[in-house]
């Protein structure tokens with residue numbers, strides 16, 4: 001069995017993600033994290049780069065949903081102009097939140113990707129439900145002390161399983 005901590009893909013940023021790879025893997029829906037994935041942790045609003053990426057994904061035919069452990073306020077402020085389906089206070093890696101996002105998207109788990117910057121929330125939660133998991137490099141190094149500790153463990157996991165990541169069938 002594949003270790004649930006191993007992402008299917010590891011890329012620098014969602015802005016560099018090759019949409020053809022998603023299409024080739026039958027992905028129809030994309031669940032995306034906000035903090036340190038789309039914008040740095042401290043950034044309140046979606047900038048033009050986010051808007052362009054969202055447009056690009058929607059134009060390419062993907063369905064999109066935000067899935068964030070952030071508060072209702074944080075998510076709705078960020079999502080104000082994007083107006084995407086969104087789940088706040090997700091408590092990732094909780095299965096319930098991912099199921100909620102899948103329901104909003106209306107896509108099957110195997111046809112859904114999750115993009116996020118944390119192995120123990122975004123990737124673990126996604127893999128547990130059989131999603132196509134995409135880990136990105138966190139945008140900002142300004143993080144809670146606990147997260148900074150977790151980053152060290154993430155590094156070890158990525159090193160150990162390097163041979164299994166970015167190897168698509």
Ligand SMILES: [Mg+2]
Pocket residue numbers: 033034035036037116117118
């Ligand atoms: Mg994040």
